Amino acid sequence: MHKQIKQTTRTMAQINYEQEFKRSIKDPENFWMDQASQISWFQKPTRAISKEANGFYQWFKGGKLNTSYLALDAHIENGRGDDIALIYDSPVTQSIAKHTYLELRDMVSRLAGGMQRLGVEKGDTVIIYMPMIPQAVVSMLACARLGAIHSVVFGGFAPHELAIRIDDAKPKLIITATSGIEVNRIIPYKPMVDEAIKTATHSPEHVIVFNRKLGAIRPDGENDIDYATLMKIADPVRWTEVDATDPLYILYTSGTTGKPKGIIRDNGGHAVAMHYSMKHVYGVNPREVFWAASDVGWVVGHSYIVYAPLIYGCTTVLFEGKPVRTPDASTFWRVINDHDVNVMFTAPTAIRAIKKEDPNGEFIKQFKMCNLRYLFLAGERCDASTLEWAGEKLNVPVIDHWWQTESGWPIVANMMGFENHFEVKPGSATKPVCGYDVQILREDGTQAQPREEGYVAVKLPLPPGTLPNLWGDTERFVKGYLQRFEGYYFSGDGGYIDEEGYVFITGRVDDIINVAGHRLSTAEMEEVVAKHPDVAECCVVGIEDDLKGQVPLALAVLKAGSEIEHFQLQSEVVNDVRKAIGPVAALKKVLVVERLPKTRSGKILRKIIRAIADGKEYNVPSTIDDPEILSEIQNLFEGQMVGVFEKK
Structure with missing residues (x-):
């Protein structure tokens, strides 16, 4: 695996990681203004980073843009309207659908028009409780088109959990589907949404329901709107101009108190970071096929199923299924083969599940995955045996990298967009990504020595695309992330850095x-x-x-x-x-x-x-x-x- 990484050649211009990393830390203003020039602004920002009176940082203040425009319209204007933007592959329903940028833009603009008809405006919040279907992606982009703030809730969460998020986000409406589907069972979503609304103190004005026609129970309420009917009567709308610092979405993540934390993502910093990471972290090119085998309810789904691939101009794969039992442990390899996937991203858990069912990799031999260049793993600590098994069986570099819901994109990774890839050290996510000044601190805030375990922290300011605050809870933001070590973001993880600068994450230090x-x-x-x-x-x-x-x-x-x-x-x-x-x-x-x-x-x-x-x-x-x-x-x-x- 080490030799494979060193011998991998790229078409990108030669860029040295060490030089770029040093520049990103020493001169973040000019470094990130250079990256900001890679996306289309309606009004370009005059500077990259601003420190506010409250001590918080904002990125690209004064810039104006629209994330839905960047993900769809910008590519259409550049003559790529007929290119495939989204591939939906669902082994659980045995269906595949492909949508061009034009088709996806038309669906998004029409749903946005329907939402506008229901009173959704810039700055309103919308909860999306959907399975892994194209309508979930359309709903997210439609919110972005209006300047509304979406909060996607994983469809497997119970009504109680959904109710908590309804009360915190206070959505004007909820978008859901009649059902999700897993191995041999259908999960009715609408009854769970109805129960959550009854439990919550806040009541959304409408519930838009997409009928999957899978036979699930669908109790209709007086404020329910049928998705298909709304799409028929709605007029498509253009994008709404938003400030770079306006929120794009809220994503809830567990907190140590039991009350979930609403991570905020802004529009400007997020768009720049997504574009940058696709090229420099994942080593992918526009027009290539990128597949993140995750769920839109998690941060990986937000960043690398929906926003980053589309902003960067890739084809993204939306997969509804499991790594095993849909129908077997060959599913991932079949998807890579069928859709010519160039770069894949999944969790070590998925690879372990496949390895358990097919330890000798017999299924892998049945498929030609000649276009697969890298496999990225994240979401939890990757054990050495899983890393080595995947690398040996797939014969491609397997890249373990580390990041969080809060960061929105990788903090530590072997950045495959650079010519000088690093030798893999099992157990390490390799080195800090450009923009992240990762340090290991002792209890008293002093820096730890090489290989001395301590608290993983990032010196402020965090790079663009990371959380600027928590939704409606600044005090918790400060207490949870900034108070532990002055001048640093505290990750909540423990770890150490070795003599060569490799970062090792050892696990959570909280509960x-x-x-x-x-x-x-x-x-x-x-x-x-x-x-x-x-x-x-x-x-x-x-x-x-x-x-x-x-x-x-x-x-x-x-x-x-x-x-x-x-x-x-x-x-x-x-x-x-x-x-x-x-x-x-x-x-x-x-x-x-x-x-x-x-x-x-x-x-x-x-x-x-x-x-x-x-x-x-x-x-x-x-x-x-x-x-x-x-x-x-x-x-x-x-x-x-x-x-x-x-x-x-």
Whole structure:
């Protein structure tokens, strides 16, 4: 794999990573103004970065543009209207559809006209609760066309979770579909939307419903609007000019308090960062086919299914299915083969699932993937065996890279748009991306030495495309990201940098776990577990899992006098979490304990619980209330957890 990367040749002009990275850190003003010149502005910004009176930074203030225009109209004006913009491939419905830039623009402009007819204006919010279908992409771009702010909620989330987002975003309308579809089952969306609206205190004025005609229940309300009918009666509209600093979208991510955080993405900085990353991080060219095998409900779907490929002028693949069981572990390779994919991006979980079903890569041999140049992996820490298996079987460079919902695009990566690619070190996402001054800090804020583990932070200002604030909660933004280390963005992750500048991310330092690329709050799960009538106290931690990266484990202390059987408690708690948060939570194991290990101040020692469960060494803190409890936990794990998670 190392030789493959070094020998890969690119048609781009030779650019040296070290020189460009240094310029991006030392002279961000001119560096990013150069990048801004690569996109079409209605009014060009006069400068790149501005520091506001509140100490926050804004990018390209004074510039005016429209993201929908950049993704569609700009290419049409350049004579590319008949080029394929979007390929929809759905093995679960056994259908494939291809849309040109002209076709996609016409659908977007017409839906935007219909939304405008329903009263949606610049600055309004719209929630999109959709499966992986073209109408989801059209809905996002239609919001962008009007200058409205969309908030896409993953279709697998339960009504309770949707209700929380409705109350926080206060949407003027919701766009949904009758159903999603997974392996051998249809998931009715409309009843969940109706339940969420009943639960929420805020009521959207309308619900636009796309009928998939898959037989799902579709209860109609008096404020419901049929998607197809609206498209027939609506007049197409032109784009609305917005400021570079105007919000493009809100994307909710789990917080340690259990209340999700609304990450804001601006229009100008986002567009520049998306364009830059496609060329320099992913090494892809306009007109090539880019496939991010994710969901539009997550940040990867926002950035690399919808916005970046279309702004840059690529063909993007929208895949509705799973890496296995739709119909088998050959699905990914069939998509790459059928659509001549040049660069692919997925999560290590997907590759692990495929590897489990097809360890020798027999399915790979059935397809000609001669156009595939790189496979990028992100969403969770990639283990060395997965990285090496994919590289060996696919015979292409496999690039592990690291970023967050908050950043919106890669923070650390082997930047494939540069000539001097770096040798891969398994376990490392390689080096900081241009614009990100990544540093490892000690508890006191001083810089750590090479290979000394500490807190991963980025010196301010963050580059464009990253979060400028949280939706309606500036105090939480400061407290969560800026307060820990003055002058730095705190990532919430731990890690270290070696002598050659390679960055190694070791995992979260808070109570967020990463299940198959999905960040979930253990605090939120604990709230659900604690509501069980027999539970007196509980905690939820994320433990290592070969397939999903992490899975949640619940420890529960029963109320005095409770006679509930362990199996019954586990069944009921698992069901409660599934109802409240959704199946994505993946909680399957509940252990009953006599007591929880705590400090004298009452803080549960979650880090030590994780270490015991994962079979790792740990130091007993001097503040522990009763050290003997650790032996009890150790014995419990050894007796009840063998084989449960198929741990190595």
